[in-house]
Amino acid sequence: MTLVRLGAIAITIFLAAPLLVVVPMSFSTAPSLQFPPPGLWVGFYAKFFADPNWTGPLVNSIIIGIATAVLTMAVAVPASFALVRHRFPGRSAFNLLLMTPLIVPHIVMALGYYVYFGELRLLQSYLGVVLAHTCFSIPVAMLIITAALKGFDLSLERAAMSLGARPLTVFRLVTMPILAPAFVIAGLFAFVHSFDETVVSLFISGRDVATLPRQMFNSFRMEADPVISVASSLLFAAALAGVLVPAAVRSVRRTLDRRNSPLAS
Amino acid sequence: MPARSLSLRNLVKHYGALQRAVDDVSLDVAPGEFITFLGPSGSGKTTTLMMIAGFQEPSGGSINVDGRAIGHVPPYERNIGVVFQNYALFPHMSVANNVAFPLKMRGEAKKERQVKSLEALARVGLGGFGDRYPGELSGGQQQRVALARALVFQPDLILLDEPLGALDKNLREHMQIELKRIHREVGVTMIYVTHDQTEAMTMSDRIAVFNSGKIEQVGTPLEVYFRPRTRFAASFVGDSNLIDAEFAKDDRTVRVPGFGEFTVNPGHSKRGDRVNLLIRPEMIRLRPGKSQNPSTNACDVTVESIVNYGDNLLVIGRAGERSLRIRVPSLDGKSLREGMPCVAEWDQDSIHVMAER
Structure with missing residues (x-):
């Protein structure tokens, strides 16, 4: 038993090790990538935020991430409702088509986009990167939303209707709030995935719309600038927010509902 | 609370060409009556209830409440309270907001909503539970909240779809007595769907026995028990x-x-x-x-x-x-x-x- 537990702890540490190295390194005083850090300092953060070679890609990544999340949700929400709630011819083929980006290797897709977007003059444009990222995010968002929809009790909508709510009101006051956590999680996944995506960005983003991972890759190839560890820590923070935000949203909503209670005076 | 009559005339529901879920059902329910639709699963009792509630469109026939045809009125304009087997409480709203929901839909003032929802919760024995969330209540308590929510807006009818089906035996008996008490006090017409013949016997003014989409017999519990009209009714009850x-x-x-x-x-x-x-x-x-x-x-x-x-x-x-x-x-x-x-x-x-x- 203890042996199993020790093994589990060892594996966890081994898996988490890159984080344990990268985050402390971003606070290091050493002039090059070096572990353990000889001293702690926030100088690399100052450097990161002062250098347009870093802030540019950061802003690009944020813009592309938000646009990807919005576009993904605009497609994935209606598509999920259609897949779960309606039977139509070609339904399973449609489902399979949406899932293909999960199966096809990214490098293959990247090459495809490079050639195809070249024809469409979408290379080195925000739109191109956003479209490609959306394509990757849709399957994951759909998996999350369809799972939530399948678990959604239809009698809740019927109950609301019998109590006098019109269809749009039912969606606004019952369906949407209950599914909102799944929507938020799906949107965050899309954002984080886009924020994180490297292969396609390397192929198609170019200099002007370079994303943060692309800039990290370039920087690492040229000089191994320790500012890279700052960028890494930021990527990690974005992913962490993806995990923590849904819990925070839930507690805020309860507070709002309590304030709205007919018992509160 | 005003008690309304319900009348079903030659009600039919079919899926596709062959399958008749409900096959020519006619029934008159008196104002204030507690009537039970009793039958095995697939006998058409729930489909009939869903048509009365407006969740399913009848393929033929008519539904009248106090002589007013409601067969093609959308469910949100029918003024019928429905209690579901799985409670169907809104998980993101407090108990008080659940109960106040139908009042809010009717545009009542906050003060009104507060008074009425407190009264309805007290009626079902849950005064003081308004600030809780459905997830924090037991099954029996959740069903009481669902009942309070269906009562609070003075509906013309209350439909109950196997409301005690998910409860254990002791709680079920307790809730049967509670439900009858509330029916007596409020006087609203109630239509109760169950496959449990004991429940039907103990609670109903009259029982309608459903079998393969038709009503085999309508009568008081004693009539159905001692003078069943068909072999099916005799074997299903008792x-x-x-x-x-x-x-x-x-x-x-x-x-x-x-x-x-x-x-x-x-x-x-x-x-x-x-x-x-x-x-x-x-x-x-x-x-x-x-x-x-x-x-x-x-x-x-x-x-x-x-x-x-x-x-x-x-x-x-x-x-x-x-x-x-x-x-x-x-x-x-x-x-x-x-x-x-x-x-x-x-x-x-x-x-x-x-x-x-």
Whole structure:
């Protein structure tokens, strides 16, 4: 038993090790990538935020991430409702088509986009990167939303209707709030995935719309600038927010509902 | 609360061309009545309820509340309260907001909503629970909230779809009594769907027995129990002995293959009619021994098995090819043993004759 537990702890540490190295390194005083850090300092953060070679890609990544999340949700929400709630011819083929980006290797897709977007003059444009990222995010968002929809009790909508709510009101006051956590999680996944995506960005983003991972890759190839560890820590923070935000949203909503209670005076 | 009447006329619902979920159902429900739709799953009782609620469009026929046709009115304009088996409480709203929801939909002022929802919660015995969330309540409490939410807006009817199905036995009995109390106090017309015949017997003013999309019988619990109109109604409500027989010489004597002849009360049958006889197990008396002078309303049986229910025994008595189910009070049946020869007797009044279907 203890042996199993020790093994589990060892594996966890081994898996988490890159984080344990990268985050402390971003606070290091050493002039090059070096572990353990000889001293702690926030100088690399100052450097990161002062250098347009870093802030540019950061802003690009944020813009592309938000646009990807919005576009993904605009497609994935209606598509999920259609897949779960309606039977139509070609339904399973449609489902399979949406899932293909999960199966096809990214490098293959990247090459495809490079050639195809070249024809469409979408290379080195925000739109191109956003479209490609959306394509990757849709399957994951759909998996999350369809799972939530399948678990959604239809009698809740019927109950609301019998109590006098019109269809749009039912969606606004019952369906949407209950599914909102799944929507938020799906949107965050899309954002984080886009924020994180490297292969396609390397192929198609170019200099002007370079994303943060692309800039990290370039920087690492040229000089191994320790500012890279700052960028890494930021990527990690974005992913962490993806995990923590849904819990925070839930507690805020309860507070709002309590304030709205007919018992509160 | 105002009590409304409900009238169903030739209601039909079919899926595709062949499958008739509800097949020509007509029924009149009096204002303030508690009526139960009783039947096995797939008998059309829930589909009928869903059409009354407006969640399903009838394929034919009409639904009237107090003479007003509502068959094509959308559910949100019907003013009908529905209680679902799985409660269907809004998980993201507090109990008070759940109950106030229909009032909010009707644009009532906050003050009104507060007074009425508190009153409704008190009515179902949950005063002081308004700030809780549905997830924090037990199944029985959640069902009370659902009931309060269905009562609070003074609906014309309340429909209950197997509302106690998810509760355990003790709680279910308790809720049956509560539900009847609330029905008495409020006086609203209630339509209750269940497949549990005990529930139907104990709670209803009248029972409508559903089978394969049709109503087989509508009557008070006692009528359905003692004078079922069909073999199905007899077998679905209560424990029963169903015996096919034929009228032998006059309108009082039936011949039962394997049992001999029984005497029944004279009715509309004539010689040669084939019928079903119903004898409820608790109406048969059992005494050890053999019959002295063969009488027509008794027969010799051998005790095949005895099942002890505590307050009573179920005895399976065998007479040749046939067997009889007999209920005996535990005290009277102490001396019975398996394999014992006995006489089973009953009164002529205890035999109910049904035309064969």
